[in-house]
Amino acid sequence: MKNQLVMLLLSLGVTLPAAARNVPAQDWPTFGGNVQSTSANPEPTGITAANLGHLVRQQIKIDGTVDASAIYLHGVSIHGAAHDAIFVTTTYGKTLAIDAANGAVLWNYTPASYQQVAGTRQITNSTPVADPDRQFIYAASPDGYVQKLTISDGHPVWRTAITLLAKREKMDSPLKFSQGHVVAVTAGYIGDKPPYQGHVAVLDGASGKLLHVWNSLCSDRSGLLQPASCPQSDSAIWGRAGAVIDPASGNILVSTGNAPWDGKTAWGDSVIELNPDATAMLGNYTPANTAALNTDDADLGSSSPVLLGGDLIAQGGKDGKIRLLSRKAMAGVAPHMDHELQIVSTPSGTDLFSQPATWDHQDQTWIFAADNGGTAAWTLEHGKLQQQWKNSTGGTSPFEAGGLLFVYAPAGGLNIYDAASGKHLTTLPCGAGHWNSPIVLQGHIILPEGNANAHAANGVLNIWSLPAGNG
Template sequence: MAPTVVVSLLLGLGMSTAAVAQSLPAQDWPMFGGNVQSTSANDQPTGITAANVATLVRKQVELDGTVDASPIYLHGVAIRGARHDAIFVTTTYGKTLALDAHGGALLWEYTPTGYPQWAGTRQITNVTPVADPDRQFIYAASPDGTIQKLAVDDGHVVWRTAITRLPLREKMDSPLKFFHGRVIAVTAGYIGDRPPYQGHVAMLDGHSGKLLDVWNSLCSDRTGLLEPSSCPQSDSAIWGRAGAVIDPADGDIFVATGNADWNGKTDWGDSLIELDAGATRMLGNYAPANADELNDKDLDLGSTSPVLLGGDLVAQGGKDGKIRLLSRKAIAGLTPHQGHELQIVATPSGTDLFTQPAVWQHDGQTWMFAADNGGTAAWQVENGQLRDQWKNHSSGTSPFEADGLLFVYAREGGLNVYDAVSGKRVATLPCGPGHWNSPIVLQGEIILPEGNANEHATRGVLDIWSLPTRAP
């Protein structure tokens, strides 16, 4: 079924800014966060400013499913014989859709064969797809534990590869990444932590779909894809909003795990792990000194993904309301590392962090923004420490910075827009409630899915806010 487009005009429509949108440089947003580090900061001009953000026009596009994730975007790609700026999303039951970025028209839709069996059930996915650098293919996930390579032109399947032997227990929550010819995917578990399952980092060849290597966060002395029941330990989900985070300089992979046993040898529950570029060996590790307590109290360290802050610094949030600042040099090596954080700061409201912080380079300074269910906050990195800059009591999912504005989607509904430096609220754009959805901002548009995967709906909404055009 083709999506239905409903247009609503926000208050304050004034002079046309269509010319601004047309003059913007062409840009892609090929993966969650825009890059393998998942910084969620757009360093290209978007045409959206504090002066015009409240004049944007919203299109509500009805979808054949809920997108409890983030969209990706490719400009000027060939689809069915025409050029389109295109949005790609994957629904919770594995449908992947290509949509025209400006009108919301459905360009193609891929439906996995298992869709009729999953629709309306608890077997879901929250994965954001990723585009191949050649812009000819995207990679998407479905609830049966498979990743498929789809042609941008028409959505046909090039290959499908399973990254779990037990999709009823092992879920794909986090975005896919693509780096140097390889697709990087991670696994988690479903709500309720029903064993057996483990967190895995899976590496696939982008060309052939071959499963190259798997690193297992439990029974890590074993290589390859595990039958979950064959490992004595369960859980240790990798489910942070950014999934695997990659250092583009060396390809090292950073992941964080959820609740499970930790022994500093083969079992890495509630840990931050650094792997080599092939996910074949561990290069570094960290666990809080109270890892056992986190496990006992269901306070996953890995409720969010690691945050690369440049140089030696990496931050790691958690469900215990803390953000830990760590030294990559200090956690290097196979020796188990517990504690010895450089700094510990509270999450914006001191509650669990389920979202991915954004990292912004501005005037020679590194900024980090985070949002949780009770607040949004900003820090600057100064002398190896996180220094408070501003904080409020407005909730949010994963923030997005563009043109000095911070865009934060409130789970209860509404997209808040702040001045990124001062924290002053510039506007609130009306929209419905959501869960883990987060916006992207580029090419004079804001693109945001609504809805909650845990409601098991088979319909959904995508919001597209655009710069207005002058009436004829």
């Protein structure tokens, strides 16, 4: 079946790198690869420890900075021809389709708001998501809209606003697609200037209709709020994975940032579990020192929840801690404070702004995390996290593929480690960035670079591939 698919792609004119001719064709349709955002690729990629030195880098200049991650679809029809295509959203809301083989920009969707926001502080760090039908993608823009775009030419099918105050409520995190719905979250901008409220918005993928909104402040009120109408502000939902979705139940899990907490209608610095359409809270957790977290700007929700299988969740924060939680213990609408199963330090004991990756390896669950001062790995053993290795090299959201761990350093360079031992294998040179993170599949490493906070209107997308004869 694999060879038939490769032959079909070649017959349609798709140019495959050498490595991709020997590995399965694959999609990477969402941040982390799946609704739970594991950021671990279980398929062969063609990239191994033995051939890292043969990788050839393309530096593609693009019309905007991508301070996020890319998605990838193989063999999709664009302008009547088949392409392995990369899709990214720039900080000012342009969404691009890029040919993975030659770096050509296949189409460029630019929202009407672009001229008003370009060069301003009103940015997005969002990653688009593909519809399972492979005919459409969904993308966010800093004007507060989500749009459905045709893969064939980037034409917008619908646009729906998920905030009434886009200058305060930021489109910060990846979009997700689950059970026919687009799931989006909102955050705030640097400085947390009020008013804004983090919320979860669920849209119908077919029509774009806004179906429901769960508000993390004034949570007794559904629908979009005029932010000034709620007496509390903040509670941003801004983790790098955005909403994390349980693939078995469709339940939505988010974590929130600094804000008041009362366990009733104000849910600052909390982990929240919602039902699939976000109409009901199913569980909640907040640390006992929630008031101090709010005062100290130590957001619990600087990272998204990590599903570890079964009953367990890991939640990192700006206070330098990773908390191991029980979903059963946080079940229900009554407030659940404290009662963590375990607390461990982030890799260097500093703020965790990245999304950990999880890897199922030799019947064990591994978790990898990187902060500004280090990278570390743990295994889950007897319901507790056991550290396996750590170093003092920081990074953004890690990515595992083929037993290799890929971690981008914001100061520049993509570090590659042996995932199980932590041995440093090589550093691929590239420029500096911020929250950018790589994906690895089908013979490619794909990594945007650049910092959204520089407010640039241009940027670079890196693609490393193996040359002919090294597959």
